[in-house]
Amino acid sequence: MKRPIKKRSFFRWFFYRARGDSPAKRLIIHLILVIFCIMAVYPVLRIFSVSIRPGNRLLSTSLKIIPEDTTFGNYTQVILNRDFLLWLWNSLLITTSTATIGVTLASTSAYAFSRWQFPGRKPGMIFLLATQMIPAAMLMVPIYIIAIKLGLINTWRGVVIAYSVSSVPFSIWILKGYYDTIPHELEQAAMIDGTSRLGAFYRVILPLSTPALAIAFLFNFTQVWNDFLIARIMLQRAELYTWPLGLQRMQHQWQTQWGEFSAAALMVSVPVMILFQLSSRWLISGLTLGSVKG
């Protein structure tokens, strides 16, 4: 005889799978996590809150997230009256071009590192590791002086060149690790079928490595997209500003532009966060696969 299915209460549902742990312990764990989550999320919600406040109530000491008189005036104000679009365009242009250069350079050299034991391979890998330890701050003085001497300061060209290899070492690692997991037999089969070594790389390895390439691109992209230091050194004219420089300039005058600053901040970070979420699955597969050494 079938037993009648009991409808579970919320409490039972909530503590379902509570293997061994008492409900009280479960509750405490959930409480701790909720507190930490609030601490993590609240400052971000505050930005949102300030961005939808009308201008005359910016300096309120209320802790409420959604104010009674919600308005999107700050958003239209930023888009229409500020250089916001210019900053975004500058950032986008610089970022995509440097990420393209970086991934192109990394994808080919990672293949060499993965497949050949050429002389200088080991020192090369150590050199790549060492570059990760060198902070941007260490390079800022020489890069600034070199850029001045070459007339590259205050140009898009200069920034693109200065950024172009910044993420190459990390990308080479990711890609090399990923290539290592692809069996050599695949290329050999392609070569027996009549293509050259490079043809096999281009037609077999690269298409198979799309997730790793995407990660490398994304890494390059976010690295440059969020960078402040090099941009601050290289770009001093307002027409060249990337968004971090622009937002920093905006935030300088606290009282007057706080709402607009928040609106702009959200508009910049939401696409990045969505990209982050969407790519996280790819990221996981690419990175874990890449880290398994063949």
Add this chain to the structure above:
Amino acid sequence: MQSLSPQLFAKSLGEVGTTILFVLVAIIAIEFLLYYILKVKLNHVYALPFMLVAPAAIGLLLLVAYPIGYNAVLSFTNMSLRRFTVERGLTYGIKNAVENFVGVFTEPILKQRHFFPILFTTVLWTFIQVSSHVVLGMFLAILLNRPMKLRGIYRTLLLFPWAIPQIIAVLAWRGEFNYEYGYPNVILKSLGLEPIRWLSDPFWNFAAINITNIWLGVPFMTVVLLGGLQSIDRTYYEASEIDGAGKIYQFSHITLPLIQPVMTPAVILGVIWTFNMFNIPFFINQLELESSDILVTALFRAAFEYNRYGFAAAFALVNFFILLVFTLAYLKLTRFKFDVGTLVTATGKKRR
């Protein structure tokens, strides 16, 4: 005020386009040259891998190795904004280098503050940060590493600070440390406590910088450690439970040793990143209190606010050696083999 005009649009596109074209032409030229030398002339076995590596290698040499070398050269000069070229009094020589390096340790680097107090602040800052990242990260990772409801939601929310661009988080926090309107002070006031002068009081400014960076840094450590915890086989725990091991014993004898391969690189990277963290100490320190400056921000000020380039170059070298010595010592102490996969594993290990 500038805005995005069609002229500017075309100009920027043209400039970046020609730059990419230039890079492409340079790569092709290098490849042809190498092909000619290695394949046609020498018929070298490793001609192809050398050709594949060459563009990235040359790029890194020109843009990373050369500036480092140039930095060393700069430390042998007395270059500053006034003495920028040889005609304007720039000199090269050992005397300058001695002056610069001795100056780093004896002269004030900022207006008043000398090297060692700044170093002390930096070490304190790095220690507070890395230890609280590891402790809190481990705590959260252990809480999250158990079957329960809403786990995915907790994880997503806890990762929030990591996902938003750092610059935005920092600028937002800087606003929140406002005396009157920032929410920490609003909460303090509503509890009937004295509000804190986050921006002008040296102690509380340093605290504010630390709070911001803990908020920013814990999520990353949590993810890394959670990945490490999830890769530990459950059977170890079950076996030890049968043998009567308690929770604390399990933690110190199973969890900690087995999470070591993930934790060591994460800690090393954490130290390097925190030591070199620029954005947070620079921005939260709105009133430019010298007491909150760490080595990196002091370097920035020496170079770009006081414009002492030769001196700053020497200072940068000193900073680099401190970090290098620490890393080597740590690697030696933990007997850790830093092979190529570990960094990728550490930064990317994130399993479900």
